[in-house]
Amino acid sequence: MAAALPERLSDLGEWELLRRLAAFAPPSQLEDDAALLQDSSGRPLVVNTDVLVEGLHFSDATMGAWDVGWRATAANLSDLAAMGCRSVVGLTVGLVAPGSTPWPWVEEVYRGLSAALARYGGTLLGGDCSGGAQRLLAITALGHLGRGAIQRRDGRPGDWLISSGLHGLSRLGLALLREELPLEQRGRLPAELQQRAIAAHRRPQPRFDAVAALEASQPAELPWRVGGTDSSDGLVAAVAAIARASGCIALLERERLPLDPAMAPWPHGERWCLAGGEDFELVLALEPAWAEALLSQLPGTSRIGCLEAGPGPGEGLVLWQGSAEPLPDDSGGFCHFQNPKKAAPKGG
Amino acid sequence: MAAALPERLSDLGEWELLRRLAAFAPPSQLEDDAALLQDSSGRPLVVNTDVLVEGLHFSDATMGAWDVGWRATAANLSDLAAMGCRSVVGLTVGLVAPGSTPWPWVEEVYRGLSAALARYGGTLLGGDCSGGAQRLLAITALGHLGRGAIQRRDGRPGDWLISSGLHGLSRLGLALLREELPLEQRGRLPAELQQRAIAAHRRPQPRFDAVAALEASQPAELPWRVGGTDSSDGLVAAVAAIARASGCIALLERERLPLDPAMAPWPHGERWCLAGGEDFELVLALEPAWAEALLSQLPGTSRIGCLEAGPGPGEGLVLWQGSAEPLPDDSGGFCHFQNPKKAAPKGG
Numbered sequence: 001m002a003a004a005l006p007e008r009l010s011d012l013g014e015w016e017l018l019r020r021l022a023a024f025a026p027p028s029q030l031e032d033d034a035a036l037l038q039d040s041s042g043r044p045l046v047v048n049t050d051v052l053v054e055g056l057h058f059s060d061a062t063m064g065a066w067d068v069g070w071r072a073t074a075a076n077l078s079d080l081a082a083m084g085c086r087s088v089v090g091l092t093v094g095l096v097a098p099g100s101t102p103w104p105w106v107e108e109v110y111r112g113l114s115a116a117l118a119r120y121g122g123t124l125l126g127g128d129c130s131g132g133a134q135r136l137l138a139i140t141a142l143g144h145l146g147r148g149a150i151q152r153r154d155g156r157p158g159d160w161l162i163s164s165g166l167h168g169l170s171r172l173g174l175a176l177l178r179e180e181l182p183l184e185q186r187g188r189l190p191a192e193l194q195q196r197a198i199a200a201h202r203r204p205q206p207r208f209d210a211v212a213a214l215e216a217s218q219p220a221e222l223p224w225r226v227g228g229t230d231s232s233d234g235l236v237a238a239v240a241a242i243a244r245a246s247g248c249i250a251l252l253e254r255e256r257l258p259l260d261p262a263m264a265p266w267p268h269g270e271r272w273c274l275a276g277g278e279d280f281e282l283v284l285a286l287e288p289a290w291a292e293a294l295l296s297q298l299p300g301t302s303r304i305g306c307l308e309a310g311p312g313p314g315e316g317l318v319l320w321q322g323s324a325e326p327l328p329d330d331s332g333g334f335c336h337f338q339n340p341k342k343a344a345p346k347g348g
Numbered sequence: 349m350a351a352a353l354p355e356r357l358s359d360l361g362e363w364e365l366l367r368r369l370a371a372f373a374p375p376s377q378l379e380d381d382a383a384l385l386q387d388s389s390g391r392p393l394v395v396n397t398d399v400l401v402e403g404l405h406f407s408d409a410t411m412g413a414w415d416v417g418w419r420a421t422a423a424n425l426s427d428l429a430a431m432g433c434r435s436v437v438g439l440t441v442g443l444v445a446p447g448s449t450p451w452p453w454v455e456e457v458y459r460g461l462s463a464a465l466a467r468y469g470g471t472l473l474g475g476d477c478s479g480g481a482q483r484l485l486a487i488t489a490l491g492h493l494g495r496g497a498i499q500r501r502d503g504r505p506g507d508w509l510i511s512s513g514l515h516g517l518s519r520l521g522l523a524l525l526r527e528e529l530p531l532e533q534r535g536r537l538p539a540e541l542q543q544r545a546i547a548a549h550r551r552p553q554p555r556f557d558a559v560a561a562l563e564a565s566q567p568a569e570l571p572w573r574v575g576g577t578d579s580s581d582g583l584v585a586a587v588a589a590i591a592r593a594s595g596c597i598a599l600l601e602r603e604r605l606p607l608d609p610a611m612a613p614w615p616h617g618e619r620w621c622l623a624g625g626e627d628f629e630l631v632l633a634l635e636p637a638w639a640e641a642l643l644s645q646l647p648g649t650s651r652i653g654c655l656e657a658g659p660g661p662g663e664g665l666v667l668w669q670g671s672a673e674p675l676p677d678d679s680g681g682f683c684h685f686q687n688p689k690k691a692a693p694k695g696g
Contacts, residue, residue, distance in 0.1 A: 007450065009447050021472075025473070047473055048440075050476050051444055053479070093397070100358065102357075103356065106357065123377065124378075127378075128398050129369070133480075133482045138397070140397060
């Protein structure tokens with residue numbers, strides 16, 4: 001009898017790996033976008049670490065070094081915003097690159113990173129650098145919580161589901177940059193839409209403004225309770241994460257999908273809106289009164305559905321409203337443990 | 349005329365790269381072992397990021413997965429201790445590994461990491477994982493400052509230089525694990541020394557106990573002022589870092605080198621004591637009264653030299669006491685940007 005081979009990471013996939021690693025942390029510690037450090041004396045601090053690997057998360061084919069720095073920073077800060085941060089303390093950067101890497105590439109990465117910090121606050125706090133087989137950035141961002149935390153498990157039945165903006169543009173931008181689209185299809189896309197899509201992919205914006213609007217719109221009679229996450233892994237993945245952590249069923253309204261009108265006629269439009277990923281919007285679960293106040297306060301925000309009573313904590317489901325049809329919970333994330341050449345973004 | 353090729357990271361080396369990257373941070377921000385977050389309300393927080401790459405910082409040839417986790421954590425926590433931390437909040441882990449990596453390897457790394465946290469305090473706060481071409485860990489550790497900060501620039505002329513322990517053992521352990529030594533040389537090393545050396549390399553201990561002793565020994569009449577760093581890059585590199593940041597000349601006493609007596613007859617003994625690296629002891633610059641109090645409080649601590657007036661901030665020098673002979677400032681660190689197969693630890 002042949003001995004059983006040990007499981008490999010590519011057998012597990014990213015989510016199963018994260019689930020197993022969570023056993024090494026306190027219960028629920030790894031559930032949210034970032035870690036909340038309870039502090040009895042000062043303002044609570046939020047900490048988030050993201051790793052970005054060349055060939056998986058960025059490549060020379062789709063963006064320059066400046067954009068790599070901006071995007072790595074913005075993606076990381078988006079996780080802070082998704083936890084309810086209002087201000088950025090700064091970040092540390094672990095830089096790994098082969099010795100053959102040109103210094104001007106590194107310099108441009110740090111210029112992009114510094115530009116994002118200048119825009120959103122905070123400073124470069126520290127870091128480390130090392131040689132290695134491929135370029136990568138491991139960024140840890142620190143921020144101060146605003147009025148309260150936004151957590152995935154804080155959705156309740158009856159909450160409205162709110163999106164802070166449109167979805168699918170970043171995936172369209174990636175498709176344009178990779179020249180995935182037949183020329184004939186590309187020719188039918190308005191130039192203005194193409195530009196916005198590429199900007200959405202290269203220069204994402206963490207939605208600290210949406211956190212500010214959330215605070216400003218809190219009705220006096222309601223205590224702080226906000227379910228939410230960001231949509232970096234895709235809109236359905238964000239909604240599913242809230243539904244699962246809150247033990248609710250999420251109902252999405254098909255006619256209210258936050259899809260750019262210019263993308264609506266596009267064959268991939270709905271799919272990329274639901275699962276394209278990397279739009280870095282906030283997806284929130286709020287009591288209707290608070291949700292209505294936020295909708296009137298923050299242009300671009302829309303109601304996309306609601307939560308109803310579900311199977312309980314740890315279980316969750318996303319359905320089209322008015323249908324028993326479950327949406328594919330496409331939250332497997334990018335297939336980061338496969339061969340980079342085989343890995344393709346979801347919805348692609 | 350051929351166009352000039354851009355500089356590559358291997359042309360710069362690690363220290364020049366770090367010097368250039370420091371331009372993207374506030375002045376002096378990247379000078380110390382870790383970043384100090386000044387906080388008006390709570391206890392100041394200290395943040396440190398280390399990247400450990402397989403083939404450069406660890407390998408299957410020299411340690412198992414459990415030791416990789418312990419060592420990565422202990423090395424990172426040593427930087428917190430070197431800033432004056434007394435307690436660990438926890439750490440985030442960015443894990444990169446090829447999909448072919450066996451899950452049991454990852455599990456053992458996290459077991460070693462958890463064992464170090466159980467020993468020194470703190471929890472796993474969060475992290476990220478991704479596929480990639482080689483295994484690496486990017487760890488960010490957070491801790492609370494004790495009574496005051498230990499900073500490289502806080503040495504003053506007249507200070508005594510203190511080492512919290514012996515140096516060179518870790519480098520000997522590495523040599524044994526790599527089978528660098530001729531059998532005949534190895535045969536002359538006592539078995540007990542070999543065991544201690546391997547343990548020093550695989551299971552380093554961050555010296556939070558030395559920070560506690562430092563606080564306990566502070567003379568009532570002296571304000572908090574402690575120059576210092578840890579000796580992860582080697583003893584001379586640590587002394588040189590303090591001398592440079594403080595603008596002093598450091599004088600080392602050759603007969604007071606903190607060399608294990610069992611290593612003294614060994615041909616590499618003095619060299620590995622001075623530049624072997626990865627002993628993770630604290631090297632401190634203290635007023636004599638405080639230094640004497642610490643020496644009587646903490647067994648294993650020794651006086652290794654003193655600081656005298658020097659060329660001013662940003663400049664520094666390490667000399668043998670009683671001689672104008674400068675010690676090689678071997679603070680180039682490991683050659684991390686060279687081909688891993690060519691890179692050799694200093695003093696090797």
